[in-house]
Amino acid sequence: MNRIVIIGAGNIATHLAMNLKIAGFEIAQIIARTEASAKPLAEAVSAKYTCDLKNLDTTATYFMIAVSDDEIANVAKQIRVGEKLVIHTSGSTPMDVLKDCSTNYGVLYPFQTFSKKKVLNMRKVPICVEGSSLEAQKNIVFLSRQLSDSVQVMNFEQRAVLHLAGVFACNFTNYMYAIANDILAENNLSFDLLKPLITETVDKVQSLSPREVQTGPAIRKDMKTIERQEKMLEKQPDLLEIYKLLTKNIM
Amino acid sequence: MNRIVIIGAGNIATHLAMNLKIAGFEIAQIIARTEASAKPLAEAVSAKYTCDLKNLDTTATYFMIAVSDDEIANVAKQIRVGEKLVIHTSGSTPMDVLKDCSTNYGVLYPFQTFSKKKVLNMRKVPICVEGSSLEAQKNIVFLSRQLSDSVQVMNFEQRAVLHLAGVFACNFTNYMYAIANDILAENNLSFDLLKPLITETVDKVQSLSPREVQTGPAIRKDMKTIERQEKMLEKQPDLLEIYKLLTKNIM
Numbered sequence: 001m002n003r004i005v006i007i008g009a010g011n012i013a014t015h016l017a018m019n020l021k022i023a024g025f026e027i028a029q030i031i032a033r034t035e036a037s038a039k040p041l042a043e044a045v046s047a048k049y050t051c052d053l054k055n056l057d058t059t060a061t062y063f064m065i066a067v068s069d070d071e072i073a074n075v076a077k078q079i080r081v082g083e084k085l086v087i088h089t090s091g092s093t094p095m096d097v098l099k100d101c102s103t104n105y106g107v108l109y110p111f112q113t114f115s116k117k118k119v120l121n122m123r124k125v126p127i128c129v130e131g132s133s134l135e136a137q138k139n140i141v142f143l144s145r146q147l148s149d150s151v152q153v154m155n156f157e158q159r160a161v162l163h164l165a166g167v168f169a170c171n172f173t174n175y176m177y178a179i180a181n182d183i184l185a186e187n188n189l190s191f192d193l194l195k196p197l198i199t200e201t202v203d204k205v206q207s208l209s210p211r212e213v214q215t216g217p218a219i220r221k222d223m224k225t226i227e228r229q230e231k232m233l234e235k236q237p238d239l240l241e242i243y244k245l246l247t248k249n250i251m
Numbered sequence: 252m253n254r255i256v257i258i259g260a261g262n263i264a265t266h267l268a269m270n271l272k273i274a275g276f277e278i279a280q281i282i283a284r285t286e287a288s289a290k291p292l293a294e295a296v297s298a299k300y301t302c303d304l305k306n307l308d309t310t311a312t313y314f315m316i317a318v319s320d321d322e323i324a325n326v327a328k329q330i331r332v333g334e335k336l337v338i339h340t341s342g343s344t345p346m347d348v349l350k351d352c353s354t355n356y357g358v359l360y361p362f363q364t365f366s367k368k369k370v371l372n373m374r375k376v377p378i379c380v381e382g383s384s385l386e387a388q389k390n391i392v393f394l395s396r397q398l399s400d401s402v403q404v405m406n407f408e409q410r411a412v413l414h415l416a417g418v419f420a421c422n423f424t425n426y427m428y429a430i431a432n433d434i435l436a437e438n439n440l441s442f443d444l445l446k447p448l449i450t451e452t453v454d455k456v457q458s459l460s461p462r463e464v465q466t467g468p469a470i471r472k473d474m475k476t477i478e479r480q481e482k483m484l485e486k487q488p489d490l491l492e493i494y495k496l497l498t499k500n501i502m
Contacts, residue, residue, distance in 0.1 A: 067480060069473065092476050111444060113451055113466050118484035120454075120479055124447045152444070161438045164480050166273070168444045169431035169454045171467030172497050173424040180420035187412040192364060194420045196375045200364055201421045202453045203371075206446060210429035216392055216422030217363050223321065225343050229415050237498055246423050 003060040007053070008074055009037040011114035012089050013066035018241055019122040021045040023146040028060040053078040062087065063101070064108070064142065073097050085139050091163040094156050095130050095165075106131035106140045109159055110148070122147050128154040128162065167171040179239060218250035254279040254311040258304070258326055260288040262365035264317035267398075270373040272318050276399040279311040304329040313338065313394065314352070315359070324348050326438040336390050342414040344409050346381050357382035357391045360410055361399070364421055373398050378406040379413065430490060469501035 001050040004025050009032035028046035035051055042049035048057070058081055064231050065075050065088040071241035072088050076167075079086060079101040086101040086152055091109045098105035109128040112120065127144040129151060131137025137153060144151040154162070177198065181191045204213045226247055234238040260283035261387050266498075268278055284406050286302055289459040293300035293352035299308070309332055323339050330337060332350040337352040340361045349356035360379040363371065364425035382388025382400060388404060395402040405413070428449065432442045433446040455464045468476040475478050477498055484491040 002439055009353045011256075015377055053268055058474065069476065089257060092479070113464075114450055115455070115464065117459075118455060119450055126444045126447060150444075150447075158438065158440060160432060160479070160483065162444060163476075165431040165434045165440075165445060166448055167467055167469075167480065167494075168427045168434070170448050170502070171465070171469065173427045173449075174452055174456070174461050174465055174467075175497060175501050176424045176427070176466065177456050180416040180463050183412060183416045183419070187409065189409060189413060191456075191460075193377045193401075193413060194413070194416060196377060196401075197363055197417055197421050198424075198453055198456065200371055202449055204364070204366070205425070205428050205442075205449065208368075208426050209442075210432050213366065213468065214422070214425055216418055218418075218422065218426075219290075225320065225414075228343070228411070229418065232411065242496060242500065243418075244492060246426060249493065250422070250426050 002026070002062065003057075004062045004064060005057055006047075006062040006064045006066060007027045007031045009041045009118055010063045010066070010068070012110065014041055014066075014111070014116050015049070015120070015122065016064065016066055016116045017041055017045045019147050020143075025146070029057045031056065031242065056081075058084075059083070062139075063099075064089065067091050070074075071122060076101050085136060087143075091128070091159045091166075095132060099132070104132060104136040104139070107159070108140050108144055109154075111162060115212065123149050124151060126150040128152050128159050130155055130159070179242070183239075184244035210250065214250065216250070218247040221251055253277070253307075253313065255313045255315060256280045256282065256308055257298075257315045257317060258282045258488045259317035259421070260292045261317070261319070262367055263294055263361065264315075265367050266365045267315065267317055267361070268292055268296045268373075270398050271394075275490040276397070277441065282307065283319065295364070305406070307332075309335075313390075318348075320344050327352050336387060336393060338394075342379070342410045342417075346383060355383060355387040355390070357387045357389050358394055358410070362413060362417065372435065374400050377403060379403050379410050381406055382483075384481070388435045430493070433491075465501065467501070469498040472502055 002025050005028050006013055021027055027045040027194045030038050030042040030047050030049040032082045038049040063086045067075055069090050072093050076098050081102050085102050086098050086105045089108055095107050107130040108194055110125045112125040125148050127148045129144055131140050185192055253276055256279050257264055270280055278296040281289050281293040281298050281300040289300040314337045318326055320341050323344050327349050332353050334354050337349050337356045338359045340359055346358050349458055356383040361376050363376040376399050377400045380391045382391050392402055435442055496497055
């Protein structure tokens with residue numbers, strides 16, 4: 001049976017461990033810096049745990065490094081497992097950071113925003129795969145297909161492009177929601193009023209291209225509304241600057 | 252029976268006419284500038300149509316002006332219906348533009364992004380109501396409740412705030428999708444890869460506050476990733492400017 005060690009106990013590590021367990025893999029070991037983070041995840045997936053990489057269970061089949069980008073190189077330095085498959089899960093880290101860990105290594109990058117608190121359907125999450133050899137790639141694709149229906153082989157440059165697109169489509173849109181929320185809250189209006197609009201905006205781009213469905217004062221070049229809205233933002237120079245720049249670019 | 256005249260045949264007019272018809276109202280007349288736009292909508296809701304406001308059917312009960320913001324005043328000038336209820340559907344136009352049309356007037360503003368091509372569930376669309384008198388307000392609330400489960404009385408200032416929040420939450424986020432789409436297309440990657448991420452981002456803000464769920468390099472102050480992504484945008488100064496401004500504000 002394929003036994004997997006997971007290093008990390010954060011958002012991605014948690015979702016991967018849970019879903020690998022559901023897919024029928026044995027989670028051999030969870031390794032995290034603190035017992036407080038390692039233990040609950042280990043218990044959830046019936047695994048052992050340790051806070052010291054020296055106790056790494058080298059009898060496992062796969063080793064998955066799901067820690068923050070800054071920590072990957074540091075973890076990799078402490079792993080030596082011969083020919084066994086070592087994988088990291090980062091979109092923005094080259095594969096070669098793992099080259100001393102094993103002769104077989106690669107990347108399994110699930111392209112999604114994960115929170116421990118929020119369950120999601122992993123089968124719909126695109127997983128981007130890169131392997132140090134065809135054999136490594138084949139094995140990571142196999143592993144990924146147990147988790148998701150959307151598996152793509154992708155090199156570092158492509159992952160970087162995807163990550164950048166994700167910053168615009170996820171991080172920056174969420175920030176737009178935060179601004180909208182603030183504007184409403186200052187005026188004692190509920191964010192709930194916006195939810196149908198937000199949902200519909202996203203519904204549209206499921207089937208139509210975003211450029212095609214762009215609406216609003218900027219695309220209509222409705223200067224009267226734009227000027228009035230700029231005036232409303234007069235006392236919030238940061239928001240006004242964002243409003244002006246995005247409006248200019250849409251026009 | 253309540254008979255309604257609808258002036259306009261664009262996105263909002265179309266959705267309102269269809270949904271009022273479904274709710275059991277008789278659409279007495281559709282008035283639009285061209286036969287090409289008036290006729291199909293009139294046929295869809297079994298109404299008569301005209302392209303000349305002089306032919307307005309003044310025997311109707313309600314008169315709904317659902318034309319573009321710039322046209323409302325011009326249309327209002329040509330309507331004189333005594334005490335009958337005249338309504339416009341604009342978020343960003345004061346109610347008083349209708350004050351010479353009738354002694355009873357007001358606003359029915361459905362807060363949503365409408366496209367003729369796309370069916371949506373009107374019952375979930377927040378409708379913001381303002382009336383020139385309590386009687387007018389009561390009548391517009393009655394009309395709105397036939398269409399939606401979410402009806403709020405809201406004055407001009409509140410509508411303007413809501414509209415501004417909508418620009419950030421809908422128009423600007425859609426523009427972020429357009430940028431993401433361009434970045435992927437230039438690199439022969441499909442926008443489909445982003446859809447699960449976009450859906451999840453929106454799912455999160457249905458139950459959690461946007462500030463709480465902000466992710467990405469900016470909120471993590473991950474300068475290595477930010478610098479690399481800025482470098483990727485070097486040849487697109489417009490996008491780089493947007494990236495830098497939003498990143499700075501999130502940090």
